[in-house]
Amino acid sequence: MPRPERLADWWQGRRWHDDRGDTSIQMAIIFPFVLLATVAVIQASMWYYARQIALTAAREGATAARAYQAGTADGAAQARSVLERTAGDSLRGYHVVAGSNGQRVQVQVSGTAISMIPGVSGLHVTQSASGAVERWTVPGAGG
Secondary structure, X not given: OOOHHHHHHHHHHHHHHHOOOHHXXXXXXXXXXXXXXXXXXXXXXXXXXXXXXXXXXXXXXXXXXXOOOOOHHHHHHHHHHHHHHHOOOOEEXXXXXXXXXXXXXXXXXXXXXXXXXXOOOOEEEEEEEEEEOOOOOOOOOOO
């Protein structure tokens, strides 16, 4: 056993000798979690981007469908046009549904966001937009 004044030096030297390879083991344990977190962030970003594409198409379709003397077919066509220009591979298998009750129009866009995880088909995305139908009114006619 070393003298007490040199005990700290002895322990420090022994500690460095005994800890060889610990960093490699720590990285082998931690790295899969870091990789998983990175893939999760990228997947969430791709899902969010697909949602934004679907929402933009639904809003554009609703704006077109609620225009004066336009119909739900015009809104659906506009939404599909936006999707054809912007969706690319980010939103796959999209489907547009437009409907109206005479007072309001609604356009719904759904599809699948691409997946980075092998064997997983992707996350389903559904967004909708609605608005009042524009109509001609006479001032003071009550409606």
